[in-house]
Amino acid sequence: MATTSRRVLMLAPLGLAAAGGAGFYAMLRGMGSGSYDPKGVPSVLVGKPAPAFVLPALDEAGVPGLEDSALRELPAPVLVNFWASWCVPCIVEHPQLMTLAREGVPVFGINYKDKPVDAAAFLARRGNPFQRLGRDEPGRVAIDWGVYGVPETYILDRKGIIRWRWPGPVTPEVLAQDIRPLLRRHA
Amino acid sequence: MLRRIAFAALLLAGPAFAVGLPSEMLQDPAQEARAREIGRELRCLVCQNQSIEDSEAGLARDLRRIVRERVSAGESDAQVVAFVHDRYGDFVLLRPPFNAVTAVLWGAPLLALGGGVLAIVLSRRRMRSALVAEVAPLSPEERARLAALELIEEDKRIS
Structure with missing residues (x-):
């Protein structure tokens, strides 16, 4: 019991780093292909009609x-x-x-x-x-x-x-x- | 001496705002202060890490003007912010609202704090259990060795 919890604790940082790495990799790939833009401002108008003008x-x-x-x-x-x-x-x-x-x-x-x-x-x-x-x-x-x-x-x-x-x-x-x-x- | 005075002046200088032109500012100082307060909460979408009060971008200037028009028209702070928020979404708010998308953002400090507390509690419990742990009784062989060692010690003292 004590040893398994210790092993889990030791693996936790590794798992965290792996999850973070996977996330950053996905973001970088998205930036490369143009599907993800960290500076992009998503439009609130999508799904709505044009405003009156x-x-x-x-x-x-x-x-x-x-x-x-x-x-x-x-x-x-x-x-x-x-x-x-x-x-x-x-x-x-x-x-x-x-x-x-x-x-x-x-x-x-x-x-x-x-x-x-x-x-x-x-x-x-x-x-x-x-x-x-x-x-x-x-x-x-x-x-x-x-x-x-x-x-x-x-x-x-x-x-x-x-x-x-x-x-x-x-x-x-x-x-x-x-x-x-x-x-x-x-x- | 002159350099020191210049340095002191630098230290005393307040933060610079892009609203420098008197023509841009509202006549009423209270309304102008409110407009600045609102503008500081709104992101300039062109420069992104500045508020519209700090930015010289054309869009920021337009948004500053809109904020001032609405303030002088008697709208509440919330109404003015809502006008800009309706057009540019959560991104325009420098203080992001709590919703499904930003839950992780707001929750991360709590998660980190909880994780830290949990780690401390676990390690303390393990330390305490290590201190309190019963020492296993000596086996017959160990007892025999101990007795032999004690005999040797005694012999040394006698001789």
Whole structure:
């Protein structure tokens, strides 16, 4: 009895270290594959409809502005992309948004804290993937969405429920591994 | 001398807050103090280990402004915090709330304390039982050896 309890006590630190090691290994692997981000802020909006908002259009873009009523009943799932002309990762993700737009996927944009001239120049140079584009120059609507940096991309299902949020650029990998399966699932 | 004075001034200086611009601060000092108190509990989501009061990030400035707007509109501290919490979740609170996800976080010190107390109790009990443990009676052979040794000792003393 005494010897078994002593053996258990001696093994306890080893077991603790092993459990900790396994946990840290899982975290590191997740960080490597991108499935775990210790600095990530999980969105509270996932599973909920978009918050109420009305944003004016960017005249030069030639597409209507964006408001929450346009995100209620939808013929297909949509992407809502927060971007700015001053945001470097937004340049990285732009070709992927253009690809989706060419395929007919509705991509809606919210231009965050940008000057209309700069935003228009960005779209003129790189193309406009947005079917609708709202200007959020004060950045208040972004705060209502829980945006903490640009770019951020959301996928809403046909009922207008937010199903997915990606903080960071839509790389070709994100497009293939996350966005396409989600669009299929919610089609 | 000048260096000493400068050093003393450094020691006396209070903590620096990012809210330096008078235009950002509320007119009413009591409301401004409340806004700072609330802001110190809210994490800047860009820099993450600073509160929105300490950060120069654009988002932190926007959140500071929102906190001040809501304070001056007469909302309670809890209402102001709830507004930000509703948008950014538990992560924005520098003091995490107790729930299923954070239970381990809050419970860890108690677990460590309990484990330590248990270890102390166990080791003390073992020590006491070792002291009190009955010594096994001598076997006949041991008795014989002891008697022989005592005889030798006695012989030495006599001679």
